Amino acid sequence: MQDTWKYVAGVVICAVAGWIAFVQVERIPLLGYADLGFHELGHLVMYMFPISEILTAAMGSIFQVAIPGGLAAYFWLKRRDRFATAVTLAWAATSARDVAVYVADAPHRALPLLGGDNVTHDWWFILGRFDAIDRAGSLAGLITVMGIITLFGAASICVMGLVDLHGWRFKRRPSVAGLPVREARPPRG
Numbered sequence: 001m002q003d004t005w006k007y008v009a010g011v012v013i014c015a016v017a018g019w020i021a022f023v024q025v026e027r028i029p030l031l032g033y034a035d036l037g038f039h040e041l042g043h044l045v046m047y048m049f050p051i052s053e054i055l056t057a058a059m060g061s062i063f064q065v066a067i068p069g070g071l072a073a074y075f076w077l078k079r080r081d082r083f084a085t086a087v088t089l090a091w092a093a094t095s096a097r098d099v100a101v102y103v104a105d106a107p108h109r110a111l112p113l114l115g116g117d118n119v120t121h122d123w124w125f126i127l128g129r130f131d132a133i134d135r136a137g138s139l140a141g142l143i144t145v146m147g148i149i150t151l152f153g154a155a156s157i158c159v160m161g162l163v164d165l166h167g168w169r170f171k172r173r174p175s176v177a178g179l180p181v182r183e184a185r186p187p188r189g
Helices: 003-022 033-049 053-079 082-104 122-131 133-166
Strands: 172-177 177-185
Touching: 003 082, 033 053, 033 082, 033 133, 053 082, 053 122, 082 122, 082 133, 122 133
Parallel strands: none
Antiparallel strands: 172 177
16 A cells, blocks of 8 residues: 555656646756756866867756656666656656756846856857757757656656556457457456
8 A cells, every 4th residue: 555655646746846847837946956956067077077168068957857867767777666766757857847948048048047147058158059049949849848758757657656556457358350459457456
C-alpha cells in the first residue's frame, strides 16, 4: 500500500510542477534557486576550460537541465527507483521551461539577470552570433515542448509503477482474422 501512495504522490508532484511551470509560467519554489546555481556552475566549469564563447554561454542552460536529467538517469539505471526518477525528470522538465523563458527573452532582454544590467544575456549573445535572434520564440517553443514531453514521461513512469504494482495487465486471447486481441486480467491479490 505504501508504494501505491508513493506513485500517486509522484503523479501529483508531476501535475503540480507542470501547473506551476507550464501554466502559470513560474519557477518552482526552491528548485528555481537550485536551477540558478546549476546554471551558474555550468558557466564556471566552461570558464575553466575555455573551448568556445558560445559553448560557455550555452552551458549554463545546459547544466540546469542536465543535472536533474542526470540524476533521473542515475535513479533509473543504478537504483531502479521509479519514484525518484519521475520526480527528478519532472524537475528537469520544469527547468527546461525556465530555459525556454530565458531563450524567449533574448530579443527583449527584460529579465533581471544575476550580476546587474551590465551582464550579457546568454541567449541574446548565442542567437546574435548566428544572426538568429528572430528565432528565439521558435527555439523557446521547441524547448517548452521538450519539457512537456519530459513531464508526461515522468508522470507515465509513476503510472507504470502503479500498473506493475497492482498487476493491471492484459493477457492475449486468440486472434480474430489474424489480429491480436487483448483482454483485461483481474488484478492480483
